[in-house]
Amino acid sequence: MAVPKRGKRKTPARAGYWAWLMLLPALAVYIGFVIVPMLMGLQYSFYDWNGVGVSTFVGAANYVEVLTNPVLLGSILNAITLIIFFTLIPISVGLMLASLIRSMRQGPASSIAQTILFLPQIVPLAAAGIAWSWMYAQTGTVNQFLSAIGLGGITRSWLADYNTALPAVGLIGSWVLTGLCTVLLLTGIGKIDGSLYEAIRLDGAGWWREFFTVTLPGLRQEIAVLATLTIIAALSSFDIIYTSTQGGPGRTTLVPGISIFRIGFTQSDVGLASAFGMVLMVLVLLVVLPIQRLSKVND
Numbered sequence: 001m002a003v004p005k006r007g008k009r010k011t012p013a014r015a016g017y018w019a020w021l022m023l024l025p026a027l028a029v030y031i032g033f034v035i036v037p038m039l040m041g042l043q044y045s046f047y048d049w050n051g052v053g054v055s056t057f058v059g060a061a062n063y064v065e066v067l068t069n070p071v072l073l074g075s076i077l078n079a080i081t082l083i084i085f086f087t088l089i090p091i092s093v094g095l096m097l098a099s100l101i102r103s104m105r106q107g108p109a110s111s112i113a114q115t116i117l118f119l120p121q122i123v124p125l126a127a128a129g130i131a132w133s134w135m136y137a138q139t140g141t142v143n144q145f146l147s148a149i150g151l152g153g154i155t156r157s158w159l160a161d162y163n164t165a166l167p168a169v170g171l172i173g174s175w176v177l178t179g180l181c182t183v184l185l186l187t188g189i190g191k192i193d194g195s196l197y198e199a200i201r202l203d204g205a206g207w208w209r210e211f212f213t214v215t216l217p218g219l220r221q222e223i224a225v226l227a228t229l230t231i232i233a234a235l236s237s238f239d240i241i242y243t244s245t246q247g248g249p250g251r252t253t254l255v256p257g258i259s260i261f262r263i264g265f266t267q268s269d270v271g272l273a274s275a276f277g278m279v280l281m282v283l284v285l286l287v288v289l290p291i292q293r294l295s296k297v298n299d
Contacts, residue, residue, distance in 0.1 A: 038281075045275035050268040062275035072276060075254045076283070078166060079235045082255070085170025086177060086234035091226050093174075094181030095219070099211055101182070102189050114186065117179040125176065129243030132172045133159060136244075159245050165252045172240050177233065181226050188222035189215060224295030228288050235284050256280045 045062050049055035066072050101113055120128065135141040136158040143155040158168040196214045205213065238257030241247065247254040247262075256276060264273030 041274040041277055044270050045278050047271045049270045051264075051270045052268075055271070058271065062272045063279065065272060066276050066279050071251060071254070072256075072259055074251060075256050075259045076280075078253065079237065079255045081166060082170050082173065082234040082237060083231055085167070086173040086237070087227055087230040089174045090177040090181045090230060091185075091223060093178050094185050094226070095211075095216070095223075097178075097182045098185035098189055099207075099215055101186055103207075114183055117182045119179065120176045121180045123176070125239035126243045128172060128176055129240040132175075132240075133244040136168055160249055162249055162252050165245055165249055169241055169244060169253050172244065173233065173237065176240075177230055181230070184226060185219055185222055188219045192218040220295055224291055227291050231287055231291075232284055235280065235287070 044055075046057060046059060047055040048058045048061075097117065104113070123131075137143075138155070138157045142158065143152075146152060146155050156164065158164045192214065196218075197210060200210050200214055236257055237255050238261070241253050241255055241258055242261075245253045247258040260273045260276050260280070263269050263276065
């Protein structure tokens with residue numbers, strides 16, 4: 001009687017080989033479009049080069065220029081200020097809206113609310129900047145609304161005013177990112193054990209205690225992800241500012257993205273632009289990595 005042959009089992013080493021083989025195309029793309037350009041940018045940052053002619057090695061001179069030039073340092077401070085509008089406001093408002101939507105019964109109203117809140121996220125940032133620049137104009141929608149409610153005395157060209165240009169640009173980012181924060185936080189709330197809410201309600205807790213005792217701790221991972229995404233968006237912002245103010249008036253809305261673009265493509269100083277890009281990458285890592293580490297504490 002013939003004994004059927006058993007199929008060969010894959011050894012761990014063989015399984016690992018196939019896993020790396022499947023990963024290879026994505027890894028090649030990542031290396032080609034992320035790692036290699038980053039290493040080339042690091043190399044260029046040590047040279048004085050206009051992108052065409054002969055380059056001259058200058059060591060750390062470009063980095064010294066970035067860290068001592070008041071204009072470039074001012075653009076970094078503007079980007080840090082934008083974290084308030086790109087991170088703190090969207091996450092705070094998103095938490096409130098997600099909690100309110102959760103308290104609504106699942107139905108058309110809840111779905112419509114989520115859709116409306118998420119719509120700004122699918123609008124191209126360049127288009128959002130252009131649209132809001134029209135709304136912020138002297139005869140735009142914002143000033144018309146203020147005049148209609150009796151606040152015509154504070155109307156102005158918001159993006160042309162040195163005192164209001166940066167906050168006005170920041171509010172565009174808040175508008176764009178609030179929907180993303182709300183939807184992701186709402187998904188996170190759905191994963192929290194419902195028995196926790198029932199238990200705290202039996203203790204007579206109100207909405208605020210329920211929010212701070214159950215909802216907020218349960219959303220730690222989601223908040224960390226959103227903080228990471230929005231901080232990166234603030235520090236690397238370009239589209240909204242370029243299409244709405246181009247860094248003006250003066251330098252009030254100048255951010256690293258606009259500075260790097262001008263230095264590299266207008267002033268043709270590839271070395272300095274590369275050094276500024278490296279400094280910006282390090283700044284992002286210094287801000288984001290502690291957030292990721294803190295989010296995993298006590299997991």
